[in-house]
Amino acid sequence: xxxxxxxxxxxxxxxxxxxxxxxxxxxxxxxxxxxxxxxxxxxxxxxxxxxxxxxxxxxxxxxxxxxxxxxxxxxxxxxxxxxxxxxxxxxxxxxxxxxxxxxxxxxxxxxxxxxxxxxxxxxxxxxxxxxxxxxxxxxxxxxxxxxxxxxxxxxxxxxxxxxxxxxxxxxxxxxxxxxxxxxxxxxxxxxxxxxxxxxxxxxxxxxxxxxxxxxxxxxxxxxxxxxxxxxxxxxxxxxxxxxxxxxxxxxxxxxxxxxxxxxxxxxxxxxxxxxxxxxxxxxxxxxxxxxxxxxxxxxxxxxxxxxxx
Ligand SMILES: [Zn+2]
Numbered sequence: 001x002x003x004x005x006x007x008x009x010x011x012x013x014x015x016x017x018x019x020x021x022x023x024x025x026x027x028x029x030x031x032x033x034x035x036x037x038x039x040x041x042x043x044x045x046x047x048x049x050x051x052x053x054x055x056x057x058x059x060x061x062x063x064x065x066x067x068x069x070x071x072x073x074x075x076x077x078x079x080x081x082x083x084x085x086x087x088x089x090x091x092x093x094x095x096x097x098x099x100x101x102x103x104x105x106x107x108x109x110x111x112x113x114x115x116x117x118x119x120x121x122x123x124x125x126x127x128x129x130x131x132x133x134x135x136x137x138x139x140x141x142x143x144x145x146x147x148x149x150x151x152x153x154x155x156x157x158x159x160x161x162x163x164x165x166x167x168x169x170x171x172x173x174x175x176x177x178x179x180x181x182x183x184x185x186x187x188x189x190x191x192x193x194x195x196x197x198x199x200x201x202x203x204x205x206x207x208x209x210x211x212x213x214x215x216x217x218x219x220x221x222x223x224x225x226x227x228x229x230x231x232x233x234x235x236x237x238x239x240x241x242x243x244x245x246x247x248x249x250x251x252x253x254x255x256x257x258x259x260x261x262x263x264x265x266x267x268x269x270x271x272x273x274x275x276x277x278x279x280x281x282x283x284x285x286x287x288x289x290x291x292x293x294x295x296x297x298x299x300x301x302x303x304x305x306x307x308x309x
Contacts, residue, residue, distance in 0.1 A: 002073065005073040005171070006069060006070075006071060006072065006073045008169060009069055009073050009074060009075070009076060009169055009170070010065070010066065010069035010070075011169075012076055012167060012168060012169030012170075013065050013068075013069050013074075013076050013167070013169075014062055014065055014066070016076065016078055016167055017059070017060040017061070017062060017065055018060075018062075020060060020083060020084075021060065021078050021079070021080075021083040021085070022055075022058035022059055022060050022078075022079045022082050022083060023058055023059065023060070023065065023076050023077060023078060023079070023167065024054040024055075024057055024058040024059070024076075024077045024079070024164070025068055025069070025072070025074030025075070025076070025077070026074060026075035026076060026077050026166065026170065027074070027075065028072065028073045028074060028075065029073075029075070029171060029172055029173060030075065030172065031075065031077075031166045031170075031172070033054040033077055033164075034074065035053075035054050035057075038051045038053070054077060054079075054164070055079050055081065055082065055161075055162065055164065058077070058079045058082065058164075073171075075166060075167075075170035075171065075172075076166065076167035076168075076169060076170050077164040077165070077166065077167065078136075078164060078165045078166075078167045079163075079164050080136065080159050080160055080163070080164070080165065081145075081146075081159075081160050081161030081162065081163070082161075084138055084139055084141070085136050085137060085138050085139055085160075085185055085188075086136075086137050086139050086145050086158055086159070086160045086188050086192075086196065087134055087135070087136050087158065087159035087160070087163070087164075087165040088109065088134070088135040088136075088137065088152075088156065088157075088158055088159075088192070089105070089132065089134055089156065089157040089158065089159055089165065090104065090105030090106040090108070090109055090132050090133050090134070090135070090155065090156055091104070091105045091128075091130070091132040091155045091156070091157070092104050092105070092130050092131045092132055092155070093154075093155055098150055098154050099150060099153075099154030099155040102153075102154045102155055103155070104131070104132070104155055105132060105133075105153065105155035105156040105157075106132070106133055108153035108154070108155055108156055109135075109152070109153065109156055112152065112153060112191075112195065113189075113191070116191040116195075117191075118189050118190065118191030118192070119189050120189065121186040121187075121189065122181060122183050122186065123135050123136060123137055123181065123183055123184075123185050123186040124136040124181060124182060124183055124184065124185045125179075125180040125181040125183075126165070126167070126168045126177050126178065126179055126180060127177070127178050127180045128166070128175075128177055129172045129174045129175030129176060129177065130174065130175075133180065134165050134166075134177075136165070136185040137185050137186055137187065137188035137189075137192070138185045138186070138187050138188060139160070139188055139193075140187070140188070140193070143193065144160075144161060145158070145160035145161070145188075145193070145196050145197070146160045146161050146162055146163075146196075147159050147160050147161070147162050147163030148196060151196075152192075152195045152196065158196050160196070219252055219257045219258050222248065222249065222252060222258075223249060223252075223258065223262070223263065223266060226245035226246075226248055226249055226267075227245065227266045227267060227269070227270040228270075229241060229245055230242050230245050230267065230270040230271065231270040231273045231274075235274075235276075238274065238283075239283075239286060242267070242271065242283060242286050242287065242290070243286050243289070243290040244290075245267065245270075245290075246263075246267055246286065246287045246289075246290030246291050246294065247290040247291075247293055247294040248294060248299075249263040249267065249291065249294065250263070250290060250291040250292065250293060250294020250295040250296075250297075251294040251295070251297055251298055251299035252294075252298075252299060253291060253294065253295045253298075254294060254295035254296060254297065254298030254299070255298035255299050256298075260291065260295075263291060264287060264288075264291065267287045267291075268284065268287065271283045271284070271287070
């Protein structure tokens with residue numbers, strides 16, 4: 001039985017690698033990589049020169065994969081980023097978490113497609129033990145999409161660079177990851193590229209270091225862009241847009257690139273333009289909280305060509 005499982009998982013790993021999708025072992029029966037986290041890095045062996053991630057070690061080399069899956073029923077991590085894809089992870093609502101009272105991720109994704117008038121083409125799809133589904137789409141060349149958490153919708157995550165999906169064939173105590181549709185991954189629809197980028201630019205997954213030609217111009221543009229977005233936002237999602245903008249500007253404040261007083265007054269001016277005096281107190285509270293949260297997670301900007309080590 002155990003041996004049959006090893007053979008089956010090895011076959012799946014080789015199948016993915018054959019499609020050009022890098023894989024890496026996950027603990028048997030689990031979805032955790034067989035590797036240490038960055039904050040527990042021993043800085044020895046493969047990490048002697050700095051922490052190496054499973055994504056960096058993932059491979060499509062059949063010999064390596066044969067050897068790795070020779071005797072152990074490792075589950076399989078698929079890395080959409082290096083494979084030129086984006087994974088859409090539609091989850092079931094989880095009690096006690098954001099999205100608990102919302103529809104499941106797949107329903108949310110279909111509704112979003114409807115709202116945005118965009119297609120949701122059939123594509124390579126896997127069902128998860130908890131009743132979720134993973135969709136894989138190819139990403140336009142040169143378009144670098146990062147992972148997002150609960151940003152496209154409360155029960156939809158995306159897995160791009162820095163993220164992975166548990167591959168079909170993998171097992172957990174509560175069930176298996178099963179292939180639902182083996183269609184070759186379709187191109188990611190434009191509206192989904194947009195949805196991922198809109199959020200990723202300010203989400204927790206945003207790059208913490210970015211090389212730009214002129215830092216001061218970059219900061220000025222960010223201040224203008226974020227406050228414009230707040231000012232123009234119609235009622236409905238204002239709270240979310242305001243907190244996202246204040247968080248992003250807070251990251252620049254935390255990095256010492258933007259004056260905190262200026263960020264606050266420009267955000268307050270943008271909010272004043274809504275003309276909703278009843279919610280001013282609450283809005284100012286959102287600005288304070290989000291500025292502070294962003295400042296605690298500073299975004300480092302380095303002049304292009306002088307990227308810090
Ligand atoms: Zn390490």
